[in-house]
Amino acid sequence: xxxxxxxxxxxxxxxxxxxxxxxxxxxxxxxxxxxxxxxxxxxxxxxxxxxxxxxxxxxxxxxxxxxxxxxxxxxxxxxxxxxxxxxxxxxxxxxxxxxxxxxxxxxxxxxxxxxxxxxxxxxxxxxxxxxxxxxxxxxxxxxxxxxxxxxxxxxxxxxxxxxxxxxxxxxxxxxxxxxxxxxxxxxxxxxxxxxxxxxxxxxxxxxxxxxxxxxxxxxxxxxxxxxxxxxxxxxxxxxxxxxxxxxxxxxxxxxxxxxxxxxxxxxxxxxxxxxxxxxxxxxxxxxxxxxxxxxx
Ligand SMILES: Nc1nc2c(ncn2[C@@H]2O[C@H](COP(=O)(O)OP(=O)(O)OP(=O)(O)O)[C@@H](O)[C@H]2O)c(=O)[nH]1
Numbered sequence: 270x271x272x273x274x275x276x277x278x279x280x281x282x283x284x285x286x287x288x289x290x291x292x293x294x295x296x297x298x299x300x301x302x303x304x305x306x307x308x309x310x311x312x313x314x315x316x317x318x319x320x321x322x323x324x325x326x327x328x329x330x331x332x333x334x335x336x337x338x339x340x341x342x343x344x345x346x347x348x349x350x351x352x353x354x355x356x357x358x359x360x361x362x363x364x365x366x367x368x369x370x371x372x373x374x375x376x377x378x379x380x381x382x383x384x385x386x387x388x389x390x391x392x393x394x395x396x397x398x399x400x401x402x403x404x405x406x407x408x409x410x411x412x413x414x415x416x417x418x419x420x421x422x423x424x425x426x427x428x429x430x431x432x433x434x435x436x437x438x439x440x441x442x443x444x445x446x447x448x449x450x451x452x453x454x455x456x457x458x459x460x461x462x463x464x465x466x467x468x469x470x471x472x473x474x475x476x477x478x479x480x481x482x483x484x485x486x487x488x489x490x491x492x493x494x495x496x497x498x499x500x501x502x503x504x505x506x507x508x509x510x511x512x513x514x515x516x517x518x519x520x521x522x523x524x525x526x527x528x529x530x531x532x533x534x535x536x537x538x539x540x541x542x543x544x545x546x547x548x549x550x551x552x553x554x555x556x557x558x559x560x561x562x563x564x565x
Contacts, residue, residue, distance in 0.1 A: 351389065351400040352503035355407055355414055357437055358422035359430040363455040366486035367422060368405035371496050394500040395511055401500065411437070412444040417503035418451065420495070423470075425454040425483065426462040431470065438477050449502040450479040453495060458485040480508055 354371075356364040372388045387404040407414055421437050423430040434452060441448060452474045454465060467483055474481035480498060484491040498508035 351402045352418070352500060353387075353402045353404065353416035354418050354420060354499050354503060355404040355416040356420045356422055357407060357411075359424075359427070359433045362422045362424040362427065362430045363486045364405045364422050367420075367453075367455065367484075367492065367495075368403045370486045370489050370492040371401075371403050392496065392500060394497045399500055399504070401503070411440050414445075416448065418449050418499045420451045420453055420499060422453045422455050423465070424456045425465045425467075425470075426456050426459045428464040431465045431473075435473065438479070442477070449508075450477065451495065451499060451502070451508070452477070452479050452481045454481070454483040455486050457483045457490065458488050 356367055358364055368388055372390050387402045387406075389400060389402050391398055391400050393399075404414075404416065419437075419441055421434040421441075423434045425431075431454075438450060438452075441450060452470065454467070454470050456462075470483070471481050482491060482495050482498070484495055486492060497510070501508050501510075
């Protein structure tokens with residue numbers, strides 16, 4: 270057991286009740302999604318499925334308000350006691366690094382818990398203190414997880430880890446449909462190795478009506494925003510600061526429908542006519558200079 274500092278202490282997870290499962294299933298009855306996924310994991314995956322499964326512009330990307338609906342906020346509202354935040358995702362995506370960034374301890378050895386189920390930490394968000402428990406190493410059945418917020422982490426440098434978060438969201442939506450989810454793309458500092466674009470991650474988050482944040486746990490970039498959003502959601506509040514809105518978090522402007530956003534995205538991809546004309550002009554000038562060179 271490694272040393273644990275006073276702000277981060279080891280806690281045991283509660284023993285949870287498993288949801289009742291039907292005892293008899295007809296051969297023609299499709300398997301529930303979670304069982305299908307587990308089977309898929311067993312066949313295709315070399316990692317565990319619970320912890321492993323269960324671009325800088327107008328901010329690559331801060332908050333992505335999903336679709337036209339507000340993100341899911343726990344209907345149970347505010348809970349007494351510590352707020353539980355679970356970090357889930359494939360191995361190596363940076364969950365432990367993120368937990369340590371949350372725990373506010375730069376000296377990693379000081380707060381790593383070798384038995385590690387979770388870290389307890391006190392945070393102040395919106396002038397209010399809350400005790401949080403961060404689970405970064407959930408190895409039990411996902412249906413046994415009880416938490417106020419799930420943070421699904423992938424690495425922007427690993428497409429497979431991104432697909433894993435989609436599987437996890439399906440499982441979570443089945444077992445705990447009301448638990449708010451935040452999708453997090455970590456390792457945004459590794460720009461050259463990027464495999465998942467911010468746009469596709471945002472679109473994916475929009476499909477599941479959850480927030481998307483892109484961070485670098487190593488550089489502590491945007492981790493405070495993530496923590497604050499998680500705490501607000503855990504309190505049963507919208508993730509943005511009081512008095513602001515999703516639009517404010519995204520840099521202002523009118524809220525766009527997904528169609529409008531898709532159009533804008535495609536428009537940015539396509540060369541515009543005037544720009545094309547400029548390029549053509551530029552090329553013609555170049556070819557003239559080549560011609561001149563040939564004359565020499
Ligand atoms: N460049 C970069 N590396 C990171 C970042 N976050 C984590 N890493 C590195 O990624 C590796 C895996 O990080 P971990 O925090 O152990 O990942 P994990 O998801 O907890 O992994 P498991 O414990 O195996 O599930 C480590 O070498 C980290 O230093 C990041 O934001 N940027």
